Amino acid sequence: MNAAHHHDAPKLSRNQSEILSCLRNSGEPLSAYAILDRVRKSGISHPPTVYRALNDLMKKGMVHRLESRSAFVACGHGACDGKFAFAICRACDKVVEILLADKDQALLLGLAPDEISPEQVTVEIAGLCNDCHPSRLA
Amino acid sequence: MNAAHHHDAPKLSRNQSEILSCLRNSGEPLSAYAILDRVRKSGISHPPTVYRALNDLMKKGMVHRLESRSAFVACGHGACDGKFAFAICRACDKVVEILLADKDQALLLGLAPDEISPEQVTVEIAGLCNDCHPSRLA
DNA sequence: ATGACCGATGATATAACATAACATCAGTAT
DNA sequence: ATACTGATGTTATGTTATATCATCGGTCAT
Known part of the structure; x- marks a missing residue:
């Protein structure tokens, strides 16, 4: 698949x-x-x-x-021609690559104002992974 | 308003x-x-x-x-507590700050995998502004 | 008031990230 | 063989960021 x-x-x-x-x-x-x-x-x-x-x-x-x-x-997909986001744990630097669905890509490109025609979108989500979550610490 | x-x-x-x-x-x-x-x-x-x-x-x-x-x-809004995107012209560096609608914020946060609980989202859209668009050049 | 403390700012030094510019080399077309 | 071309090696430097320690100004307990 x-x-x-x-x-x-x-x-x-x-x-x-x-x-x-x-x-x-x-x-x-x-x-x-x-x-x-x-x-x-x-x-x-x-x-x-x-x-x-x-x-x-x-x-x-x-x-x-x-x-x-x-x-x-x-690239976690071997190679991809481009539309992806990343989630990054701010504590341990773990990274998860998120391949964007067409509709998400469209939405992101749609955020661009009329004034600027979009070519490339960078999305980086910082947070804490389960392992680093405070509730999980001793 | x-x-x-x-x-x-x-x-x-x-x-x-x-x-x-x-x-x-x-x-x-x-x-x-x-x-x-x-x-x-x-x-x-x-x-x-x-x-x-x-x-x-x-x-x-x-x-x-x-x-x-x-x-x-x-910040183009004087101050904002955080959810915004930027569109940037790669030629002239013009920047447009885009205040994200609640639903867009939700969508972006929703991109995060279960494994990482999101705290902050960075969205930067690079492209060409109207002034720098090739079709506009002499 | 005095001096112990504390947070903010000043200053030095250096670490970390990135690229300009030029040299060299391997392949190939002549 | 020679000259061109594109990739790689090398030097030097430019740019971004922070660790560390020094100093200063205010507050507060005495």
């Missing part, structure tokens, strides 16, 4: 693969410099290399940037 | 006033350092002073941060 996700893996460069793996393995959002630390052993050693790969991966829809965190996450 | 906007001006410190005026006069989003440049003449000369005032003003709902720009804008 749900076609559209059979990663044809749009052939990545070595750097892009390294960095995507890094993000996937981490399972949580990482800053560009956190990524850099983790891929040094693979021979990547300068910030621009990381940012270039991240930008390429974002163009391919395989990585998203969490604006409110200056951090990056691998 | 529409109560709730008769600014009782929740007494601001000198720094907060300076920085809020600066943002209001600018009419466009400014980075913290752009603000700093403009308030040096008023005796504010260090980044932490600016960030402190901005954080205080944000707590009061009188300033918002545009996450996708690392920039700050004065």
Whole structure:
């Protein structure tokens, strides 16, 4: 059910693969410099290399940037061409990617005033996950 | 019509006033350092002073941060306790603040997965304003 | 009044995030 | 072989943000 996700893996460069793996393995959002630390052993050693790969991966829809965190996450859907929201636990940084239904996308785009024709929507929801919820603490 | 906007001006410190005026006069989003440049003449000369005032003003709902720009804008409503979206022209940086209807707020909060209880929603819509639209250019 | 305390502001220093600009290299078309 | 092109490596620097400690002004118990 749900076609559209059979990663044809749009052939990545070595750097892009390294960095995507890094993000996937981490399972949580990482800053560009956190990524850099983790891929040094693979021979990547300068910030621009990381940012270039991240930008390429974002163009391919395989990585998203969490604006409110200056951090990056691998797309949970392998790749998606774009309309999604994120929920982020402010305590533990857990991230849930929310694929937006067509009607939700439409509503969001509809929020734009006449004056500005919308191209891209960023939605980030901050809150507390169940594990971090106060009522759950000892 | 529409109560709730008769600014009782929740007494601001000198720094907060300076920085809020600066943002209001600018009419466009400014980075913290752009603000700093403009308030040096008023005796504010260090980044932490600016960030402190901005954080205080944000707590009061009188300033918002545009996450996708690392920039700050004065609240167009004087102050609001929080649910709004922004539309931003990617070419000229014009910003339109969109006060969200209750149903839109509800919808956005409803996007959050069970796993994360939402507290705050960031919505930023990037696009092109009429003035910057290609079809309008010579 | 004095001085102990406390919150706000000032100042220094540095951390964290991001990119401009140029060098080098691999592939390929001539 | 040479010249072009696009990707990657490298240096340097620009931009955004905060930790930390110092200082100042008010309040309050004595």
